[in-house]
């Protein structure tokens with residue numbers, strides 16, 4: 001059976017700091033726009049509901065993620081589109097988690113992922129709890145995984161997720177401008193070494209501490225750029241051909257050639 005093509009919409013949002021209601025309204029517009037462009041899946045950035053307004057999480061984090069889940073499920077069902085819900089600030093059992101929800105095109109929850117590596121430079125370790133579970137789901141029939149932002153600096157983690165069968169790696173982020181070059185190079189490396197499509201979606205705009213320069217990007221399994229945005233708010237679609245996974249993995253069989261007996 002030929003592998004499908006998928007059309008992916010990358011929603012590079014400017015996030016209103018600590019204003020979940022405004023950000024939810026914007027997410028609605030982006031989902032409608034992605035559906036109009038016939039995307040199979042739309043992907044949002046990290047913490048799209050609150051931004052890094054960590055000191056106000058007591059007040060603004062989403063209790064059990066209920067509000068985000070209801071919104072994303074309803075939009076997925078209404079527009080018949082998969083949604084990789086970037087991540088949102090979720091409160092659970094007296095702790096906060098940086099959490100991704102993924103919904104299919106019927107509005108069913110496919111995956112919940114809590115950011116595994118907390119980013120000390122932006123004080124996440126002081127306010128958030130780390131997750132400890134992998135994310136695996138399928139988009140149509142394509143096996144996929146996701147991580148969040150800083151997680152891409154840990155190739156062992158992405159290797160583990162990829163070795164379990166993923167062909168798409170989604171990476172929602174709030175990656176500050178001064179390290180944009182590292183963002184692009186790390187994502188390209190993760191694509192090449194895991195012979196996977198990598199979809200990185202960053203935010204744009206400012207918060208009190210950082211400027212975010214976007215450069216959301218889709219890499220193919222050879223590390224070629226298929227689509228890249230600039231530094232302004234935008235939504236862009238790109239169609240990827242999953243046959244490329246078979247040819248790339250067939251030519252250089254890195255998964256089979258690994259030496260798990262040594263490392």
Ligand SMILES: O=C(O)CCC(=O)C(=O)O
Pocket residue numbers: 046119122148149150151153173174175176179
């Ligand atoms: O690793 C980096 O340089 C940026 C990470 C980051 O901004 C985050 O995890 O939110």
